Amino acid sequence: MRRALYSTAAVILTGSLFVAAPADAGNRHQSKAKPVNTSKLTKAVTVNNQLKTLRQLQVIANRNDGNRASGLPGYDASADYVASQLKKAGYKVKRQTFTFAFSRDLAPAELQQVTPTARDIETAAFDYSGSGDVTGTITPIGLVIPPGEAGSTASGCEVADFPPAGAEPAVALMQRGFCNFGVKAANAEAAGYDAAIIFNEGQDGRQELLTGTLGEPVGIPVVGTSYDDGVALAEQDGATVRVFASTEVDLNRETSNVIADLPGKTKNSDQVVVVGAHLDSVAEGPGINDNGSGTAAVLEIAKQYTKTKLAKKAQRPVRFAFWGAEEKGLLGAEHYVANLTDAQRAKIYANLNFDMIGSPNFARFVYDGDGSDGDAGPAGSAEIEKVFTDYFAGRRLATAPTAFDGRSDYGPFIAAGIPAGGLFSGAEGIKTPEEATLFGGTAGVAYDVCYHQACDDITNINTRALDQLGDAAAHSVGVLALSKQGLYGDQRRAKASAKKLAAAAARGNGHALTH
Known part of the structure; x- marks a missing residue:
């Protein structure tokens, strides 16, 4: 997660807390849309496999001056590793290069x-x-x-x-x-x-x-x-x-985004779900929580999405993205959004963002799509927030909203009017006593005391956070990809309209509906 660019940007806002109430068991999205069972995907996305990725990222940092920062060899090696894993899983992978001020x-x-x-x-x-x-x-x-x-x-x-x-x-x-x-x-x-x-x-x-x-x-x-x-x-x-x-x-240093799509056609090809995490660390350390944790979760979701064959049931395409130069001002995501044509931008259904989901003194923060604790995200963001809060409520786990304050890669998406959401377990902000009661951990201590430091290494991960937030991330991808009705019930309404037309035609009134 990048440092604040603006001097008005505060530490992460936690605002009011949501205490999960009893809800139906299982991984079911309780909203207007028909529930989607995502348990096959959440069970397949394991902490052990995420840790394998994190250990590999640590090895890469160890071999490259202790970091994986964009514009340096450790980032290029990280991008090579992620790209190779995605190709093995059956994805068509693109390296989107760009230059930036390093x-x-x-x-x-x-x-x-x-x-x-x-x-x-x-x-x-x-x-x-x-x-x-x-x-x-x-x-x-x-x-x-x-x-x-x-x-x-x-x-x-x-x-x-x-x-x-x-x-x-x-x-x-x-x-x-x-x-x-x-x-x-x-x-x-x-x-x-x-x-x-x-x-x-x-x-x-x-x-x-x-x-x-x-x-x-x-x-x-x-x-x-x-x-x-x-x-x-x-x-x-x-x-x-x-x-x-x-x-x-260096004003013209080169780096890249790693973008992965599954080949072939998918239903509702004009409803692309972009699932992203930034791949770069700061130059001061290996960035295993920030943001190896988000990278590991997104990579594992992508791999299990094909391995479980859920991709064959997809109602809309999922694009997995690993952003470069986030730590220099969201530059990878910014480059991606800025270079979309109007038609391409219009096809993005939603953006899911996962940045730091393994903080040692973690909280379960959900991006505040409905604006209950600040400014709302673009239309559709409230529905994305509800996917997460419903999931955690079903497991009797408390959450808290965190503001869309522009500190991670959802920023360019919401600036373009694209609905977004995601999870965050905390950075340099200090955990309050109320949060310690809800989430556990230690009040008065930063969520991640190693934020942007050399000690953000493989020892700086809370596996309970990785388990809970990783499963919620997998669930959200499953809901958005597999739901026949989608976030807004569009397909259900279309189906209902077709039934009305057929019924009207049967009554002999079809001509009245064609003029």
């Missing part, structure tokens, strides 16, 4: 206060930060301390916010909020500052070390820090700091 740290960023008191400050470079080693005087830029409403702090959002930098090295100190990080950094560079620090905004959930992406390269070092450390720097008039970042940036 960035990674060549050395850990450093931030030290030099005067009036020397101290080290926890920091991280933003993606697409420039390289440099700058010692200069801090200049606070439009800070709001204490903070107001989340996202309202416009620190650094206009070039006019910056006083003249002067001839001596100067470091802009900015606060998260209102506009994206890249705008703040570019404005600081345009105003003549030699480096920039962006600290967290300060509200609940916006206090920890700030990391993220600038979206595109800047020429000065840009690092993040926590709210408390940012405030401490701001409160010392004339403080000097050292900002160090060493990064590699």
